Amino acid sequence: MAVIVSLLATAIAVLSLLFATPANAQTTPAPTPATSAGTGDVSTQYSIGGIIRAGDEPVEGVQISVEGSGFSEVGTTGADGRWAVAVPGPGAYTATLQVDTLPDGVAPRDPDNVTRDVTIGTTNTVNVLFPTGEGTAASGSIWDTLFSRFFYGLNFGLLLALAAIGISLIFGTTGVNNFAHGEMLTFGAIIFYVFTAMGWNILLAILLTVALSAALGWTQDAVLFKPLRKRGVGLVQVLIVTIGLSIVLRYLYLYFFDGGTRNIDTGITDNVTIGPVTVTLTSIISMGVSIVMLAFVAYFLTRTRIGKATRAVSDNASLAAASGINVDRVIRIVWVLAGALTGLSGVLYGLYRGVTWDMGFAILLLLFAAVTLGGLGSAFGALVGSLIIGIITELSTIVIPPDLRYAVALIVLIGVLLFRPQGVLGRKERIG
Structure with a gap:
């Protein structure tokens, strides 16, 4: 337990240093953003943008109107052709x-198709294409689009991985598929939002959120x-219990939190441009934190005694107990670690897409798909599966409507399991 506390404390310290970057810190400046003329004071956490070029030259002064859900605003391209x-x-x-x-001399490549339907969901920044001129592309080539989608998919996959590893660790040590795991993610997001809305220091809010999420994991196992x-209750009955717990927690969140979407204000409003991709500095920090935490989990599982005991229990609990390992203690530690990781995932996911009462349930199927795709019970498999799911879902939006992206991920899951039933990193099980 001391090792886990040490790892979490170190990770939180890294997170603190990252989030301590002031809003006006020197970062790689994004190209001059497009000017926006409109009404209302809107959050800069979500944005729609792109770049207009005529050949290889940016075009300044072009206007793009954005409307939806009672919102209307106009963006104008700057000297670098970018608008947002x-x-x-x-x-x-x-x-x-x-x-x-x-x-003059610049026209849409397809004059009858100058509108784009855009859905802001799991991605907080969306770039749209408006091809102009003869044989030129206004907002980048297909390679720019592929890179943008890949980057967003990598971001999404890293967020999924933190929560998916928790599912994998619990399943590996107990055999339980915890359908209330999505509500653990929602718990972290809501608690963090409440703390920040009360004006608490963001670093203290993160620390307490992770601690309370770990306590939630401990409580679920203990109680x-x-x-x-x-009592020797079968896994099917326990599965039904987790479904009931999921429903109870979800509607408790709805009762106390209501059904709206809340954006978390961190005070960090800078954007960062990486090639054709423009994302918020918060997203970059979130990706960094995810990578650091995943590295710590890998170290914990491969280099510490408790981590090795966890893997032993996952391989064969009876043999581990016969070897002197306290299986119940290992399981309790796994629940605490899973709660902390999933709570942190909720914090980062809430920063990524806003906080809602059912946000964890909305991606629960993706989490299970990632765990199954990577290999049931394998923490490293959960990481690989999450990255595959995240990247595939984003790349698929190039050719299909965004609402169907999750269906594509499940189709990929089915295809992989048909040829490799144990998943990417899973082990073949001997039957009979």
Whole structure:
């Protein structure tokens, strides 16, 4: 337990240093953003943008209107051809190129198709394409689009991985598929939002959120799942218990938190441009924190005594007990670690897409898909599966409507399991 506390403390310290970067810190400046003319004070956490070029030259002064959900604003390209419109939050929007603002000699490649339907959901920044001119692309080539989607998918996959590893560790040591795991993610996001809304220091809010999430994991095992193990309750019955717990927690969140979407204000509003991708500094920090935490989990499982004991229990609990390992203690530590990781995942996911009462349940199927794809009970498999799911879902939006992205991930899961039933990093099980 001391090792876990030490690892979590170190990770939180790293997180503190990252988030301690002031809003006006020197970072790689994004190209001059487009000017926005509109009404209302909207959050800069979500935005729609792109770049307009005529050949290889950026075009300045082109206007693009963005509307949706009662929101309306106009973005204008700057000297570098870039434009961006900050939108209030997740939802469906329509971006329209104002053709009459294009300079002489520049025209849309397809004059009858100058609108784009944009959905802000799991991605907080969306770039849209408006091809102009003969044989030129306005907002980048297909390679720019592929890179953008890949980057967003990598970001999403890293966020999934923190929560998916928790599912994998619990399943590996207990055999339980915890359908209330999504609510552990939601718990972390809601608690963090409440602390920041009360004006608490963001670093203290993160520390307490992770601690309370770890306590939630401890409580679930101590109050519910350990007594069920002691009584020899079957895994099917325990599965039904987790489903019931999920429903109870979810509607408690709805009762106390209501059904709206809340954005977390960290005070960090800078954007960072990486090639054709423009993302918030918060997203970059979140990716860094995810990578650091995943590295710590790898170290814990491979280099510490408790981590090796965890792997031994996952391989064969009876043999581990016969070897002198306290299986119940290992399981309790796994629940604490899973709660802390999933709570932190909720914090980062809440920063990524906003906080809702059912946010964990909405991606629960993706979490299980990632764990199954990587290999049941394998923490490293959960990481690989999460990255595959995250990248595939984002890349698929190039050719299909964004609402169908999760279906593509499940199709990929089915395809992989048909040829490799144990998953990417899973072990073949001997039957009979």
